[in-house]
Amino acid sequence: MTHNTLPEALARQLADHFQQRFSRGESSRLQHGRDESVHAPQLPDGVVLAESTAEVALTVKLCAEYGVPVIPYGVGSSVEGHVLAPSGGISLDLSGMNQVLAIHAEDGDATVQAGVTRKQLNDALKGTGLFFPIDPGADATLGGMAATRASGTNAVRYGTMRDNVLATTTVLADGRVMKTGGRARKSSAGYDLTRLLVGSEGTLGIMTELTVKLYPIPEAISAAVCTFPDIDSAVQTVIQTIQLGVPVARIELLDALSLKAINLFSKTTLAEAPTLFFEFHGSPAGVAEQAQTVQAIADELGGANFAWATHPEDRSRLWQARHDAYFACLQLKPGCRCFPTDVCVPISRLAECIAATNEDIARVGIPIALFGHVGDGNFHLVVLVDTANPEEMGEAAWISQRVVERAIAMEGTCTGEHGIGLGKRKYMPLEHGEVAVDVMRAIKKALDPANLLNPGKILPPPHE
Structure with missing residues (x-):
């Protein structure tokens, strides 16, 4: 074609x-x-x-x-x-397929068309006492979020789209319509086709309707910001928090360059130093206990300037600034494009992975910001490049490959939430092995023998 x-x-x-x-x-x-x-x-x-x-x-x-x-x-x-x-x-x-079809508040689930966005769903849930927590930052469609197995800032507590899609209506490559899953919270009936489709990036079928889990809005929510003398101290705070089992809802890491960009873009006055953003959900007593525990951990590791945001408008401003980090970083180099990459590693290897990555960042001349959802071992690099400059593109490709190969060597993954698309196909055999990739190709061929559904994505050609 x-x-x-x-x-x-x-x-x-x-x-x-x-x-x-x-x-x-x-x-x-x-x-x-x-x-x-x-x-x-x-x-x-x-x-x-x-x-x-x-x-x-x-x-x-x-x-x-x-x-x-x-x-x-x-x-x-x-x-x-x-x-x-x-x-x-x-x-x-599918953006015009934007109807919320059903809300079952008593069961904690909703059925939506694939073009419904996460903000639209949460608006529809007002008054129910429930919310949909998966929050990748962009106001993406639920169908797109399921296709890429998206997650975001809340994943450390509420999981990813993989954990929160109960059922789908999906159009197969020949035009047949298939129902997968159901509204029951568990099932042992046959192959789990819903999980097969979530993360398939539109290569196995096109999801047109989704049934997703909903959660009670917490009785109390508190957010905090804390700065650290260096990235390693911040990461060690995250690791100890997770290993202690503190049920924190969000832990976000931002480096000094990210904070500089956010301050310029969002007109905030946050300290331009390695920083953690926290959010705690639960009862008032539970939230207070979680916050005290984390603050004690941070104090021992040099954390300072704890600033609390308990009013909804203050929390919203804080998290909006975090969500704007990607676009804020783009403004650091007008006219540039972002060569993004994200990886995820076991939490015990996070400090080592980030430290080695920062050593690589110091070796290149292009601006690179580091931030991420470190509560589940996931971090991002925002690599700012002039796409017409071969030297900059070469440096960006080098650092992306370095961080991916390092993460996989640490028994992590080449992408925690961005997905594979065109950009990371070449890493699939390295991460999964040739046998697993061959099985994926067999599944693709069985469901889409003519290779017409989003061709060229996820799976590298056999000769690569």
Whole structure:
């Protein structure tokens, strides 16, 4: 399939059904052929705006008849090239499928269309006493979050999308509609197809509806900021907190460069030093006990300037500043792109991994910020590059490879939450072994024999 060569017969059928919701215009194709990654845009041949599972199934079935790839699209906030169209085809935009279909407050779950965003779901939950905790920062769609197995700042307490998707409605590569899972909290019935789909990045099926877990809003919430003399002291505080079993809801690490960027972008006045952001959930007494325990640990390791935020507006301002860190860092080098990478390691190896990574950062000339959800061993590098500068791109590729290979050597993973997409396919055999990758290829071939669902993502070609 070559670019811009959509079969006319297929184009006519899509135009007949979708009318103005089918486009071959360059601006629409460009919007759907790029994301937040450093990869150059790769445009689809057309864009379909779907509004129902039936429309997704029709589009996929028609594309299968003509051998045309289909790339699912949410809001384009991914950072590893997930929505790019290296083989052309149809970008299937699910953002219009944005209905909250059912809220079962008594069971603690909700069923939504894939285009519902996390903020939209939480708005719909107001008055129920429940919330959806998975928070990757961007206001991503639930379908996209499930496809990339997203997590975020709350994962240390509430888990990732893998732990919080109970059921799906999924369109397969031939257009058939499949239901997976159910609303029961556990099942021993057959293969766990829901978990197979969560994290598959649209390569095995297109999830159109999801049933997700909900949680009670904590009775008390308290947040704190604490600075440290160096990164290692901050990381050791995290490790001791987790190893003591303190049920902290969030622990975020930001280095001095990240804080500088946040202060400039968000107009905050946070100390520009290695810093931990904490949040505690529970009863008032439980939250107070957790906070005292963590503050004692931090004091022993040189932590200072504990600042508490117990008012909702103060907490919101604090976490909004944290969520803005990625875009804040981009402003440090106007006109740059971010060459992002994230890894995750066992918590006992976190300090060693970050220390070695900081040694690598000192060896390159490009700005690199380090922050992450260190409560579960996950951290990110925001590597700022001029994509037209081969030297900068080479340094970025070098440091990304160094941190990935180090994490895998420590029995960690090449990505804790960004996913594989196009960017990290080459690391799949290193992390999983050739046998496991062969099994993944076999699953892909069984479910998508013509390789039409988001082709080129996750699995490296056999010759790589």
